[in-house]
Amino acid sequence: MKGKSTVACALSQGLHMRGRLTYILDGDNVRHGLNRDLSFEAEDRAENIRRIAEVAKLFADAGIICIASLISPYRKDRDACRALFPEGDFIEVYMDVPLHVCENRDPKGLYKLARAGKIKGFTGVDDPYEPPLKCEIVLQQKGTDSVTPGEMAETMISYLEEKGYLQA
Numbered sequence: 777m778k779g780k781s782t783v784a785c786a787l788s789q790g791l792h793m794r795g796r797l798t799y800i801l802d803g804d805n806v807r808h809g810l811n812r813d814l815s816f817e818a819e820d821r822a823e824n825i826r827r828i829a830e831v832a833k834l835f836a837d838a839g840i841i842c843i844a845s846l847i848s849p850y851r852k853d854r855d856a857c858r859a860l861f862p863e864g865d866f867i868e869v870y871m872d873v874p875l876h877v878c879e880n881r882d883p884k885g886l887y888k889l890a891r892a893g894k895i896k897g898f899t900g901v902d903d904p905y906e907p908p909l910k911c912e913i914v915l916q917q918k919g920t921d922s923v924t925p926g927e928m929a930e931t932m933i934s935y936l937e938e939k940g941y942l943q944a
């Protein structure tokens with residue numbers, strides 16, 4: 777789902793410019809430390825997501841906006857996260873990026889390995905991504921034009937402003 781980390785950084789920068797503290801919990805990074813014991817089997821993905829949500833809650837308690845950039849491909853795991861937070865504190869963002877675009881943004885070459893059958897259970901290739909039925913924000917490509925990470929960040933910041941999340 778290429779673009780999560782890049783857009784998370786752009787959002788974080790935009791929020792810093794508005795005087796807000798943020799912390800990014802990136803699936804790929806957290807899996808090198810806190811979640812290094814977890815695989816990509818469905819139950820381990822659920823545990824990865826659950827732990828990240830619990831850490832996000834700790835940040836939220838400290839008044840820090842936590843940006844969790846992870847695939848979280850299954851609806852039930854995302855719904856379980858939502859249930860951990862008070863109403864309105866969990867904002868689900870769906871990055872609706874076509875698979876062929878993701879495959880063209882493949883700096884680590886993982887899609888290629890998955891297509892060659894060298895990685896099994898790879899999201900989008902031989903493991904499903906379940907798009908949300910209902911979420912707070914959808915980030916989409918506009919027609920054939922690529923939307924920049926900065927534009928995507930602005931969409932999220934506008935949402936937060938409109939809903940009053942950024943009031944002092």
Ligand SMILES: Nc1ncnc2c1ncn2[C@@H]1O[C@H](COP(=O)(O)OS(=O)(=O)O)[C@@H](OP(=O)(O)O)[C@H]1O
Pocket residue numbers: 777778780781802803804807816820821822824825845846847848849884886895896897898899903
């Ligand atoms: N089987 C499989 N499926 C999907 N992704 C895989 C897999 N194996 C390794 N990777 C790499 O792990 C990154 C995704 O980790 P996440 O913690 O975000 O995944 S999940 O939320 O637990 O599904 C993902 O990182 P991003 O490239 O940042 O998306 C991949 O680089």
Ligand SMILES: Nc1ncnc2c1ncn2[C@@H]1O[C@H](COP(=O)(O)OP(=O)(O)O)[C@@H](O)[C@H]1O
Pocket residue numbers: 777778779780781782783881882883922923924925
């Ligand atoms: N909106 C965008 N337009 C063009 N390239 C992008 C965009 N978002 C991300 N990229 C590029 O795609 C690649 C993967 O992005 P990344 O943020 O690491 O994805 P993810 O965290 O989902 O794996 C990077 O090389 C990044 O520069």
